[in-house]
Amino acid sequence: MQDVNYRPKIVAFCCNWCSYAGADLAGSSRLAYPADVKIIRVPCSCRVNPLFILRAFQRGADGVIMAGCHPGDCHYTSGNYFARRRMTLLFSMLDYLGIERERTRVEWISAAEGAKFSKTMNEFAATIAALGENKRLEDLRCKK
Amino acid sequence: MSHDKKQAQLDEILAASGVDVRKCMRCGKCTATCPAFDEMEYHPHQFVYMVEKGQIDKLAASPSIWQCLSCFACMERCPRQVEPAKLIEAVRLSVIRAKGANHLKPEEIPALLDADLPQQAITSAFRKYSK
Amino acid sequence: MQEMMKKRAIELLANGTCDRVLGWTNGDFAYDQTPALFRTEQELEEGFVYNGFSAANLSKYLVKECRAGGKILVFLKPCDTYSFNQLVAEHRIKREMIYVIGVACDGKADVEKLKEQGIDGITAIKEEGDTYVVSTIYGDKTVKKEDVLAERCVNCKSRKHMVYDELIGEAGDVIADCGRFDMVEKLEAMTPDERYEFWRGVLSRCIRCNACRNVCPACTCEQCIFDNPKSGVAQKAAANSFEENMFHIIRAFHVAGRCTDCGECSRVCPENIPLHLLNRKFIKDVNTFYGTYQAGEDPAAKPPLGRYEKNDIEPGEAGGVKA
Amino acid sequence: MKFSYYPGCTLKTKAKDLDRYARAACEALGVDLAELPEWQCCGAVYTMAKDEIASKLSSVRALASARDLGTDLVTLCSACHNVIKQVNNDMRTNADIALRANNYLKLDTPYTGETNVLHFLEMLRDRVGFDALKAKVTNPLTGRKIGAYYGCLLLRPSKVMAMDDAENPTIIEDFIRAIGATPVVYGMRNECCGGYVTLENKGSAKKRSSAVLESAKSKGADTVVTACPLCLYNLKKNGGTDGVDVVYFTELLAEALGVK
Amino acid sequence: MQRIGVFICHCGTNIAATVDVKAVAEALGREPGVVFSTDYQYMCSESGQTLMRDAIREHKLSGVVVCSCSPRMHEATFRKAAEKEGLNPYMVEIANIREQVSWIHKDVAEATEKAIILGRAAIAKVHLNKPLTAGESPVTKRALVIGGGIAGIQTALDIAEAGFEVDIVEKEPTIGGKMAQIDKTFPTLDCAACILTPKMVDVAQNDKIKIFSYSEVESVKGFVGNFKVAIRKKARFVDEDKCTGCGICTEKCPQKKVPNEFNMGLDTRRAIYIPFAQAVPKVATIDANYCTMMKTGKCGVCQKVCGVGAIDYKQQDVIVEREYGAIVAATGFNPMKPTQYDELGYSTCEDVVTSLELERLMNAAGPTAGTLLRPSDKKHPHTVVFVQCVGSRCDAENEKGKPYCSKICCMYTAKHAMLIREKYPDTEVYVFYIDVRTPGKNFDEFYRRAVEQYGVHYVKGQVGKVVEDNGVLKVQASDLLSGEQLHIDADLVVLATAVEPDKSARSIATMLTASMDTNDFFTEAHAKLRPVESPTAGIFLSGVCQGPKDIPETVSQASAAAAKVIGLLAKDKLTCNPCVAESDELLCNGCSSCEKVCPYGAITYADKEFRGPNRTTLIRRVASVNPAVCQGCGACTVACPSGAMDLKGFSNRQIMAEVDAICKM
Numbered sequence A: 001m002q003d004v005n006y007r008p009k010i011v012a013f014c015c016n017w018c019s020y021a022g023a024d025l026a027g028s029s030r031l032a033y034p035a036d037v038k039i040i041r042v043p044c045s046c047r048v049n050p051l052f053i054l055r056a057f058q059r060g061a062d063g064v065i066m067a068g069c070h071p072g073d074c075h076y077t078s079g080n081y082f083a084r085r086r087m088t089l090l091f092s093m094l095d096y097l098g099i100e101r102e103r104t105r106v107e108w109i110s111a112a113e114g115a116k117f118s119k120t121m122n123e124f125a126a127t128i129a130a131l132g133e134n135k136r137l138e139d140l141r142c143k144k
Numbered sequence B: 001m002s003h004d005k006k007q008a009q010l011d012e013i014l015a016a017s018g019v020d021v022r023k024c025m026r027c028g029k030c031t032a033t034c035p036a037f038d039e040m041e042y043h044p045h046q047f048v049y050m051v052e053k054g055q056i057d058k059l060a061a062s063p064s065i066w067q068c069l070s071c072f073a074c075m076e077r078c079p080r081q082v083e084p085a086k087l088i089e090a091v092r093l094s095v096i097r098a099k100g101a102n103h104l105k106p107e108e109i110p111a112l113l114d115a116d117l118p119q120q121a122i123t124s125a126f127r128k129y130s131k
Numbered sequence C: 001m002q003e004m005m006k007k008r009a010i011e012l013l014a015n016g017t018c019d020r021v022l023g024w025t026n027g028d029f030a031y032d033q034t035p036a037l038f039r040t041e042q043e044l045e046e047g048f049v050y051n052g053f054s055a056a057n058l059s060k061y062l063v064k065e066c067r068a069g070g071k072i073l074v075f076l077k078p079c080d081t082y083s084f085n086q087l088v089a090e091h092r093i094k095r096e097m098i099y100v101i102g103v104a105c106d107g108k109a110d111v112e113k114l115k116e117q118g119i120d121g122i123t124a125i126k127e128e129g130d131t132y133v134v135s136t137i138y139g140d141k142t143v144k145k146e147d148v149l150a151e152r153c154v155n156c157k158s159r160k161h162m163v164y165d166e167l168i169g170e171a172g173d174v175i176a177d178c179g180r181f182d183m184v185e186k187l188e189a190m191t192p193d194e195r196y197e198f199w200r201g202v203l204s205r206c207i208r209c210n211a212c213r214n215v216c217p218a219c220t221c222e223q224c225i226f227d228n229p230k231s232g233v234a235q236k237a238a239a240n241s242f243e244e245n246m247f248h249i250i251r252a253f254h255v256a257g258r259c260t261d262c263g264e265c266s267r268v269c270p271e272n273i274p275l276h277l278l279n280r281k282f283i284k285d286v287n288t289f290y291g292t293y294q295a296g297e298d299p300a301a302k303p304p305l306g307r308y309e310k311n312d313i314e315p316g317e318a319g320g321v322k323a
Numbered sequence D: 001m002k003f004s005y006y007p008g009c010t011l012k013t014k015a016k017d018l019d020r021y022a023r024a025a026c027e028a029l030g031v032d033l034a035e036l037p038e039w040q041c042c043g044a045v046y047t048m049a050k051d052e053i054a055s056k057l058s059s060v061r062a063l064a065s066a067r068d069l070g071t072d073l074v075t076l077c078s079a080c081h082n083v084i085k086q087v088n089n090d091m092r093t094n095a096d097i098a099l100r101a102n103n104y105l106k107l108d109t110p111y112t113g114e115t116n117v118l119h120f121l122e123m124l125r126d127r128v129g130f131d132a133l134k135a136k137v138t139n140p141l142t143g144r145k146i147g148a149y150y151g152c153l154l155l156r157p158s159k160v161m162a163m164d165d166a167e168n169p170t171i172i173e174d175f176i177r178a179i180g181a182t183p184v185v186y187g188m189r190n191e192c193c194g195g196y197v198t199l200e201n202k203g204s205a206k207k208r209s210s211a212v213l214e215s216a217k218s219k220g221a222d223t224v225v226t227a228c229p230l231c232l233y234n235l236k237k238n239g240g241t242d243g244v245d246v247v248y249f250t251e252l253l254a255e256a257l258g259v260k
Numbered sequence E: 001m002q003r004i005g006v007f008i009c010h011c012g013t014n015i016a017a018t019v020d021v022k023a024v025a026e027a028l029g030r031e032p033g034v035v036f037s038t039d040y041q042y043m044c045s046e047s048g049q050t051l052m053r054d055a056i057r058e059h060k061l062s063g064v065v066v067c068s069c070s071p072r073m074h075e076a077t078f079r080k081a082a083e084k085e086g087l088n089p090y091m092v093e094i095a096n097i098r099e100q101v102s103w104i105h106k107d108v109a110e111a112t113e114k115a116i117i118l119g120r121a122a123i124a125k126v127h128l129n130k131p132l133t134a135g136e137s138p139v140t141k142r143a144l145v146i147g148g149g150i151a152g153i154q155t156a157l158d159i160a161e162a163g164f165e166v167d168i169v170e171k172e173p174t175i176g177g178k179m180a181q182i183d184k185t186f187p188t189l190d191c192a193a194c195i196l197t198p199k200m201v202d203v204a205q206n207d208k209i210k211i212f213s214y215s216e217v218e219s220v221k222g223f224v225g226n227f228k229v230a231i232r233k234k235a236r237f238v239d240e241d242k243c244t245g246c247g248i249c250t251e252k253c254p255q256k257k258v259p260n261e262f263n264m265g266l267d268t269r270r271a272i273y274i275p276f277a278q279a280v281p282k283v284a285t286i287d288a289n290y291c292t293m294m295k296t297g298k299c300g301v302c303q304k305v306c307g308v309g310a311i312d313y314k315q316q317d318v319i320v321e322r323e324y325g326a327i328v329a330a331t332g333f334n335p336m337k338p339t340q341y342d343e344l345g346y347s348t349c350e351d352v353v354t355s356l357e358l359e360r361l362m363n364a365a366g367p368t369a370g371t372l373l374r375p376s377d378k379k380h381p382h383t384v385v386f387v388q389c390v391g392s393r394c395d396a397e398n399e400k401g402k403p404y405c406s407k408i409c410c411m412y413t414a415k416h417a418m419l420i421r422e423k424y425p426d427t428e429v430y431v432f433y434i435d436v437r438t439p440g441k442n443f444d445e446f447y448r449r450a451v452e453q454y455g456v457h458y459v460k461g462q463v464g465k466v467v468e469d470n471g472v473l474k475v476q477a478s479d480l481l482s483g484e485q486l487h488i489d490a491d492l493v494v495l496a497t498a499v500e501p502d503k504s505a506r507s508i509a510t511m512l513t514a515s516m517d518t519n520d521f522f523t524e525a526h527a528k529l530r531p532v533e534s535p536t537a538g539i540f541l542s543g544v545c546q547g548p549k550d551i552p553e554t555v556s557q558a559s560a561a562a563a564k565v566i567g568l569l570a571k572d573k574l575t576c577n578p579c580v581a582e583s584d585e586l587l588c589n590g591c592s593s594c595e596k597v598c599p600y601g602a603i604t605y606a607d608k609e610f611r612g613p614n615r616t617t618l619i620r621r622v623a624s625v626n627p628a629v630c631q632g633c634g635a636c637t638v639a640c641p642s643g644a645m646d647l648k649g650f651s652n653r654q655i656m657a658e659v660d661a662i663c664k665m
Helices: A019-028 A050-058 A079-096 A113-133 B003-017 B029-033 B043-051 B055-059 B073-077 B085-097 B106-112 B119-129 C002-014 C041-047 C057-069 C078-089 C111-116 C181-190 C192-203 C211-215 C242-254 C264-268 C277-290 D016-029 D056-069 D078-093 D096-103 D120-130 D128-134 D170-177 D195-199 D202-218 D231-240 D249-256 E021-029 E048-056 E070-085 E098-102 E110-127 E150-161 E192-205 E250-254 E292-296 E300-305 E355-362 E409-423 E444-452 E507-514 E553-570 E593-597 E635-639 E652-663
Strands: A008-014 A035-044 A062-068 A104-108 C022-027 C036-040 C072-076 C100-101 C122-128 C131-136 C139-144 C166-168 D002-006 D031-033 D073-077 D118-119 D143-148 D182-184 D225-226 D245-248 E006-008 E034-039 E061-066 E092-098 E137-138 E144-147 E164-168 E211-213 E217-221 E226-233 E318-324 E325-328 E334-336 E350-352 E383-390 E430-434 E457-460 E464-469 E471-478 E484-490 E492-497 E499-501 E539-541 E573-574 E582-585 E601-613 E618-624 E645-647
Touching: A008 C072, A008 E652, A019 A035, A019 A062, A019 A113, A019 E070, A019 E098, A035 A113, A035 E110, A035 E507, A050 A062, A050 A079, A050 C242, A050 E652, A062 A079, A062 A113, A079 A104, A079 C242, A079 C277, A079 E635, A104 A113, A104 C057, A113 E652, B003 B043, B003 B055, B003 B085, B029 B043, B029 E250, B029 E464, B029 E471, B043 B085, B043 C264, B043 D195, B055 B085, B085 C131, B119 D195, B119 D231, C002 C022, C002 C041, C002 C072, C002 C100, C022 C041, C022 C057, C036 C041, C036 C057, C036 E383, C057 C072, C057 E618, C072 C078, C072 E164, C078 C100, C100 E217, C111 E457, C166 D031, C181 C277, C181 E553, C211 C264, C242 C277, C264 C277, D002 D056, D016 D031, D016 D128, D016 D245, D016 D249, D056 D073, D056 D078, D056 D096, D073 D078, D073 D120, D073 D195, D078 D096, D078 D118, D078 D231, D118 D120, D120 D128, D120 D170, D128 D170, D143 D170, D143 E355, D143 E618, D170 D182, D195 D202, D195 D231, D202 E464, D225 D231, D225 D249, D231 D245, D245 D249, E006 E021, E006 E110, E021 E034, E021 E061, E021 E110, E034 E048, E048 E061, E048 E070, E048 E484, E061 E070, E061 E110, E092 E098, E092 E110, E098 E110, E110 E652, E144 E150, E144 E318, E144 E553, E150 E164, E150 E211, E150 E553, E164 E217, E192 E211, E217 E507, E226 E325, E250 E300, E292 E300, E292 E334, E325 E507, E325 E553, E350 E355, E355 E409, E355 E492, E383 E409, E383 E471, E409 E430, E409 E444, E409 E492, E444 E492, E471 E492, E582 E618, E593 E601, E593 E635, E635 E645
Parallel strands: A008 A035, A008 A062, A062 A104, C022 C072, C072 C100, C100 C166, D002 D031, D002 D073, D073 D118, D143 D182, D143 D225, D225 D245, E006 E034, E006 E061, E061 E092, E144 E164, E144 E325, E164 E211, E325 E539, E350 E492, E383 E430, E383 E492, E430 E457
Antiparallel strands: C022 C036, C122 C131, C131 C139, E137 E573, E217 E226, E226 E318, E334 E499, E464 E471, E471 E484, E582 E645, E601 E618
């Protein structure tokens, strides 16, 4: 049974130039999203190693989302294009292993899209809350 | 009418129409484009404003609601996607859904007919005017 | 075949084309061959074997040999040549230091399958047409090749050598409809729960012996991140299920777009985990999403994760989620 | 070329010409218009309220039966077209309406907007092709100056009808060219004729209809074509402009194809 | 073990109202390695910074975590303060507890808990931080300005004035842009050409400025201080150096039926043309789409009449490679074509025109030589109706229009109305408006003059339909204040259509890796504090490409952008971002995976000698990163299977430490 006090843990990797700025705009526009979402700033979505995502799941994250500049708008020209291929393959593999696909997501959110940032995080948090705890990729040793 | 009842009435109109009246920027394009303007007491932009102010009763009592042609011109041309025709329809529905409040009664029909009038007109009128 | 290869190796040693030969030799048992280095005619005469048990992909061993200098002769089966090309593309081996003899192959025998056929006490194996003649301490037995072929050879993708300096045996062709993705498709058709159960079932057998990594011709890192205490992810023995997931997913990801599907990982796994199904999933996805790509086919080709298209598929659109 | 066809009630009574000439023309064009079995009246006006389900059901039935037949659904009367296309859009995009409508209907396969709805004019333009139509014209209406009367229902709301530019349409003008006549573009061609309000407010209908016809006349039209029986009625009855004939576009089509 | 100091900022009540800052300070004070933890009202203030500096000194801090606003706001502030106290600036990390916590959460307990977790993540990262030193890169002392309108002209002149070289790339045959098409300017009513053309001449005569007219930017490589730009000089089939601009070719060209874009298609020009009399450069251009010689090979009149032999039908596009230290986007705008709003009759009625078309109809150099005549019958209009906000201020869901206010229309419409009433007092002028927006010096006074002195009829309402009937434009409109529907018989209807960014801006932004908003306006680095810079270093913004603005605002911004460019070009060296990739040669496989994904070509390979087993040496191919070229995206770090490639400041272990801290609850 699901713990009534269950609060999902969600890690959001945001690129510095677009999505992190989008999060700032969501903040300054007071567009709320659940506190379960915690952001890690990376220079570019291409900095996100699949290892980090698995690590988050290992440590008990219930959902991991990566947000970057829209394709074509990468601050570093091509970073998000590479990130897109990597995440496509990784997510497909997680799906193949029977790990709920909905626990991982990629969104392209520009610095101007504070509303999209908030909406995305709300949606994602709701999806994860509905899925419940991540049981398939967590490392029980990391639980207290 | 009590405040609660008024609010419920307003909520019903807003839900049935799906219109967000707060989007209106009072440009008046709807009223500028309305072909039935001359027949109306309240005009499309007033509909939006009056719904926003909760004056549903005034609208419901107005002959204006029977004069809208449902030509969708105000919906098509509204720059803010407010779509006043939907509000008019929702108010009209709230009137005819109330018991015995049909605007058009079957016994009134024969007098209005002529030989060429297409069925379409009668059916439409029934849809628009009665439950 | 074995004798032709041996003769040619001796010639090439003698004329100075190479100073050592990388080939196969018997281990404790005839079916348990290992890669071996031969420096003299005598060593070759005594130890060199090539038969239905010569399964190992020798290309990986060239990484070390290239560092030792000199000129190396290597025997490569068709599937091994893909790995060879990939290693050349990644600058792990130097083409000019290596003399490649391509050797024809129509599949290797799986000793487990032979045992299932009741063949024990094996001392030697010989190919005769589409049969193997297996010598045992109980006498010779003949079996149909197709009945005892190693798993990876059943779905062999190519009998064509991608690279060689000379060829022994007949040249073959790429096998387009080899059916190597059949099992991947079967898994894809399952529900996530069924897939999870399948993988839990097989991966839970993992003992983290690292054999898959050690034999993999794409895993030639100077130091594997899983062995590097500074990486922050070093792990040794599998402590729980996450360990296997993490290790195998990351290993598959690290070789994605580079894995030639040689099948060595599954061949050497002592727990018979079908690890090649992970790699094949990536290969299939790459083919579907980014156009057909075969690692090792063309050393000049740009790998799928080293390039992109502006209209690539979005991660959310990839694959199907079955409820 | 085979389509399911939804004629609608008016085409079975007061607007028989609209239907008859369409069928004759289709025969000449090699288009198989198969009337849907057991269609019901669409209700003539689209009910905009989000909580109106019952009035949408007859359209959903027609749409679902076209889907089951595996054909696109062709409509002809502007009003039917408007209702059916808008209901189809609801079924496709409004999950709540789709759910409630399907709960009512209990179809074997729930309907979620799969059918492609085409107005007869769209069928002519996009499937037959105006060039192909032109090639089949045996009796070109050369010299006729014809104004297209779109009215309101054919094009609006444009996001849903997605048939042509709602403010500067060309589909009927292109049609007029294809049958050899000269199109007359006039400002009021997409304004309302007075619609059903004609039933109780003849004054309103007169004002609207005469404005339309005067606009067409001032631009030199000798004929105005429409796809809507109610428009035809209002323009003829209440338009009050001499010298401008009002006919269904299908009649001219049949005439041009020599099957009138 | 680091000695870490933690500082929780109240940001007045911005943070403290929702986050229990004392509780956060206390909780984080218990974290391993934290030797000092406190909260303060405004950490970014002078005294807040002093507090931090004192703590660094007194507690011998080796690392600092500031829990405050977004690092995009004050990371630099705090790092500078730390540096002054001798602490390496990269030992400072920010936990964003304002934008990510206090501003979006209402529940104090929840917000406090999240603030603590974000603080822990920052502390975990600082534990692994290493002092970083920035490298330096040289600066090419030349700027590129993309777009030769008034924005680009002003920016270029100001940069040149400071002594730096500037290139202007203009896609049209002449510089001048939209301002060259405008008749008079508000609120002074002086002639646009009279104030613009001297500036154009200044540009032409300034030896620091090089104009690439009829040219487009083809590609942009490099980074701040070191851009490499390929410019395509489109073939104009006239030798620029030989052409004297005498104009004989444009008089003799037999192809007379080419729509004249300078006059908004209201008259025609020849196939060989000079857009207008004061064009810079004053060089003819052949429009290959219309030139008979280019199309059929027969004609050659211009070649025959040209006295200097400048005509060259075989001219090809030329790609020029140039290096720049800074790039200014000044790509400008276009008024939207109102074909989406044909209820107003633009597509079907000749006498429904846009405001820019009206400018040409009123301009002395325009198709009517300055007399206001309507296009259809060249008659003088007696009733003119202006419609405001066509395509502006639309709902975001409305696919036809733009969600923003185009800003300039209220004023230019007042100008048009006033000019018409002044020149033709017999003309009635109606302006249909939603709001009249006139913030600006002397703007409202100007608008009031139009009403009070010139008797322009301002009507609060919109036009719903325009129908042409025997030469009369029947305008149906609403008058919301009187509650009437108006029917006006007009002779001319003028639509104030929305301003939209030039179509080329999107592809230029992509080349520059400069971000854009959803309307294709360039995004500024900070909406208030850095309005003329793009977030991409070395890219600056000038004029309407950043957002709608009038001429004085455009010129101000153009000069501001120039000042920023001058500030950059005045430096001999730029401090590089020290957060760059670094390869651990002992781990590197030399496989080239990283090289393939590097967008800057910052990675090179070399064979190096390493110690092998048993005192042997072995040669291995290993990667190295040029820190002056690397921009720190990190693409290489993920491509690298062995983990040899890592990113300073965002290392694998730092990010994993943050992940661990966030997940540990």
